[in-house]
Amino acid sequence: MKQVITGNTGPRIRSDIEVMLELTETGGIELNLKSKVKTMYGKAIERQCRDLLHYFGIENARLSMNDSGALPFVIAARIEAAVKALTGTEKCFIPEMAAENLYASSRDRFRFSRLYLPGNSPGMFLNAGLHSPDGVILDLEDSVAPERKDEARILVRNALRVVNFYGAERMIRINQGERGLDDLEMLIPHNVHLVLIPKCEDAETVRKVDNRIREIKAREGQNEMVFLMPIIESAAGVEHAMEIATAAKSVVAMAIGLEDYTADLGVQRTKEGKESLYARNRLVVASKAAGIQPIDSVFSDVGDMEGLLNNVLSAKAMGFEGMGCIHPRQIAVIREGFSPSPQELEKAKKIVIAYRDALEKGLGVVALGTKMIDPPVVARAEKTITLAVRLGLLPENWIDLEESKN
Amino acid sequence: MKLVENAAGRLVPDEINGKEAIPFMGVGKYRPSGRKYGPSIPTCIDYPEDNNKVVGSLKEALVRCGLKDGMTVSTHHHLRDGDLVSNQIFAIASELGVKDLVWLPSASFPCNDPVIQYLEDGTVNRIEGSMNGPLGMFVSEGRMKGMAVLRSHGGRVQAIQDGDVKIDIAVLAAPAADSFGNARGTGGPSPTGVIGYAKPDYLYAEKVIVVTDNLVNLPCFPMEIEGNYVDYVVVTDKIGIPEKIVSGTTQITKSPDRLLIAELTTSFLEKSGLLRDGATMQAGAGGTSLAIAVYVHQLLKKKGWKLSFGFGGSTKYMVDMLEEGHMGYILDAQAFDLDSVASIEKNLNHIAYPVFNAYNYHSKGNLTTMMDIMILGATEIDTGFNGNVVTHSDGLLLHGIGGWQNCLHARNVIVPVPLFRDRIPVIVDRVTTLCGPGELIDVIITERGIAINPRRQDLIDAVRGKGLPLVTIEELKDIAEKICGKPEKADFDDRVVAAIKWVDGTVIDAVRKVKR
Numbered sequence: 001m002k003q004v005i006t007g008n009t010g011p012r013i014r015s016d017i018e019v020m021l022e023l024t025e026t027g028g029i030e031l032n033l034k035s036k037v038k039t040m041y042g043k044a045i046e047r048q049c050r051d052l053l054h055y056f057g058i059e060n061a062r063l064s065m066n067d068s069g070a071l072p073f074v075i076a077a078r079i080e081a082a083v084k085a086l087t088g089t090e091k092c093f094i095p096e097m098a099a100e101n102l103y104a105s106s107r108d109r110f111r112f113s114r115l116y117l118p119g120n121s122p123g124m125f126l127n128a129g130l131h132s133p134d135g136v137i138l139d140l141e142d143s144v145a146p147e148r149k150d151e152a153r154i155l156v157r158n159a160l161r162v163v164n165f166y167g168a169e170r171m172i173r174i175n176q177g178e179r180g181l182d183d184l185e186m187l188i189p190h191n192v193h194l195v196l197i198p199k200c201e202d203a204e205t206v207r208k209v210d211n212r213i214r215e216i217k218a219r220e221g222q223n224e225m226v227f228l229m230p231i232i233e234s235a236a237g238v239e240h241a242m243e244i245a246t247a248a249k250s251v252v253a254m255a256i257g258l259e260d261y262t263a264d265l266g267v268q269r270t271k272e273g274k275e276s277l278y279a280r281n282r283l284v285v286a287s288k289a290a291g292i293q294p295i296d297s298v299f300s301d302v303g304d305m306e307g308l309l310n311n312v313l314s315a316k317a318m319g320f321e322g323m324g325c326i327h328p329r330q331i332a333v334i335r336e337g338f339s340p341s342p343q344e345l346e347k348a349k350k351i352v353i354a355y356r357d358a359l360e361k362g363l364g365v366v367a368l369g370t371k372m373i374d375p376p377v378v379a380r381a382e383k384t385i386t387l388a389v390r391l392g393l394l395p396e397n398w399i400d401l402e403e404s405k406n
Numbered sequence: 407m408k409l410v411e412n413a414a415g416r417l418v419p420d421e422i423n424g425k426e427a428i429p430f431m432g433v434g435k436y437r438p439s440g441r442k443y444g445p446s447i448p449t450c451i452d453y454p455e456d457n458n459k460v461v462g463s464l465k466e467a468l469v470r471c472g473l474k475d476g477m478t479v480s481t482h483h484h485l486r487d488g489d490l491v492s493n494q495i496f497a498i499a500s501e502l503g504v505k506d507l508v509w510l511p512s513a514s515f516p517c518n519d520p521v522i523q524y525l526e527d528g529t530v531n532r533i534e535g536s537m538n539g540p541l542g543m544f545v546s547e548g549r550m551k552g553m554a555v556l557r558s559h560g561g562r563v564q565a566i567q568d569g570d571v572k573i574d575i576a577v578l579a580a581p582a583a584d585s586f587g588n589a590r591g592t593g594g595p596s597p598t599g600v601i602g603y604a605k606p607d608y609l610y611a612e613k614v615i616v617v618t619d620n621l622v623n624l625p626c627f628p629m630e631i632e633g634n635y636v637d638y639v640v641v642t643d644k645i646g647i648p649e650k651i652v653s654g655t656t657q658i659t660k661s662p663d664r665l666l667i668a669e670l671t672t673s674f675l676e677k678s679g680l681l682r683d684g685a686t687m688q689a690g691a692g693g694t695s696l697a698i699a700v701y702v703h704q705l706l707k708k709k710g711w712k713l714s715f716g717f718g719g720s721t722k723y724m725v726d727m728l729e730e731g732h733m734g735y736i737l738d739a740q741a742f743d744l745d746s747v748a749s750i751e752k753n754l755n756h757i758a759y760p761v762f763n764a765y766n767y768h769s770k771g772n773l774t775t776m777m778d779i780m781i782l783g784a785t786e787i788d789t790g791f792n793g794n795v796v797t798h799s800d801g802l803l804l805h806g807i808g809g810w811q812n813c814l815h816a817r818n819v820i821v822p823v824p825l826f827r828d829r830i831p832v833i834v835d836r837v838t839t840l841c842g843p844g845e846l847i848d849v850i851i852t853e854r855g856i857a858i859n860p861r862r863q864d865l866i867d868a869v870r871g872k873g874l875p876l877v878t879i880e881e882l883k884d885i886a887e888k889i890c891g892k893p894e895k896a897d898f899d900d901r902v903v904a905a906i907k908w909v910d911g912t913v914i915d916a917v918r919k920v921k922r
Contacts, residue, residue: 015829038800039897040799040829040830040893041891041893071890127662130666328662328666329662
């Protein structure tokens, strides 16, 4: 192959660049740049291209570019992908890691909302973190066309180093099988916090991913744990939920993907979701038993915020602790849905205060008004309060403030 | 002609199209003298006794008005992108062999691109008004014979009133008119709601032609154009394409990033205390502004507050506020959608209010200084808070000023903008073209932080410690450059292709021909 095209262009494409690279025998580097930002950045883009080709040892080539305002990390990824496709080089051009991208994650952080970003669409990366999702998922699987998988991986690597996700947990969704393990090779060294394993059906798959990640981390001399979130998307996966949830220490959450699950069952996915009730229940129970977070499927009608909120409330009622999002506007609704409502909070406060009073008075029985309160009710109220404090809905010293009111 | 440095440090021509021009002297520094301009005194002797001024065609009307070389012809832009009248004027002039006309529209739209051929064949010497798209490109490339003059809506009124421009013939499309020339913006097949932009034209033009596709019985009431100022009435099949005059419904942005900016803006209005019961507010019809209107409406509902009035460009979202009791009145210079047009017809508190009365700086006060909250856009803002709305960073002239400069005189000017568009920073070290001085721009709201003009310590104090992402304008510029890289400046030729007027008629900046 003498000529290759990487990247995207078109009337609706923004912040990307289509690169057409052709290796030639003589004549040096011939550049042809079409760009809407040519006046401001034309020289910078040409300089960057020449430097990159030189870095990859290419002395003779024709490089045509159709630019819609791509940032340097995108241009670099597109050119590297083109060079790799033509020469098969193992060499990588790795941009400098931005200092603000070195933050860590933790096992028990909230994962209410996680925003899917199609891995080959750089226009959506840049502002994703500004919408305050709990996590961003750079997706290499279903949202990337098969013939674009290689270039997406390079783009995602550069994004992990350059793009500021403003504190969101940095997640990637890898491909299935061998390709997925290759995804890990390229991406794990760049401060990935969590890996989503798609269409997971058994513990073995989880262990394979976990082992490979630990090998890479050891090789790189990095020691943070990379968390795993298997996605259950089939009948077999549902039946093996418990063993998947406990397959590795790094599993912190388990998600369900209902589009594929209903397809596997050969039924329609409905808004009411009767067809997936068992699977969702099973996933919640297995997750809770394993001490990890159960995460619900995405809600695909991005225009229907009321439907989304109802969906979140019913998921929360089933025991789910998060949900995927495919549009930034879904994030706030999901957070609101999973947060304790004012009524819930008031009730929880009363119960916790009554429990404390009973303890102080040495009473064996806790009562609120004329109603007896069982220990599990107290435990649930305490969970609600802890959640509210962590979400900043209640100050940590709320109980002192309550008492000073009385 | 020579270039002189004005008070804003910009090099501007001291002469425009053969007439002396005054360089910008600073905000509120230039004081005009003399008397307002007036057209010749007419007499009833020259008009038909039955007052039927209908003539056979626009061509006949133009000929009877004495159309000849070098004249200035004005139009209004209420037909927006559905205007079927303006281009005809120049087609007729070209056919008659008339040369070197000056076109003075209150704004131009993509539908006016055919005028380029009349600029090329010498029928039209220049445009004094807004230039968008291909027309802007035509000017930027130095292909227009005369120098373009860009004025704000209020600046256009000022220039006509003061006699800076003298209109020989005003051709005013009207959705309804009677045979005497009384005209209004409602009714007929091409309603625009209001036609207030025509006010300085009919008052000050030497000759006035009303063009309508809806001749009604006398009196055409309530009239916005008064028949005793009108020379001829032309009845035509169609003055406009309705779906291009107003939108069915103006659409709120779907961009999550723009919605984020709108939310942040609303939060700023709340936390700063600027939004309160009885406040006055104006926002445009851009997608972000509409979203702000919706969020503000929600907040007003929650608080049980009512804005005392809003100034339009009206949209469905303002009409909703009016109808639900969260806005006392809409004062309206132009209707952007069908809901607004309908509202003007039925709601007594939705009032036609021309920019003639609202925006003119050479007036005994105007409406803009009464607005508490003013939401505006910009193509560039620099670290001195100066704003540009007419060119892009590549130097091409692509937008008109609209009412932007006039609105800068509001009490609190808030500019919600993305920090960069694709790779192009909006916050820069120096605006490509200066349209508004930084001392009048108070708050810049971007998705990556809010910068308050240091001159507004009161606003800084009001919002400090309230959880808003406050940054300095320099920080915003640095963030933009860190993400996008430092942009190079556009390369210009020496030739001035357009002059940018300030609200008082002085020259605030000049646009040069781009080098290709």
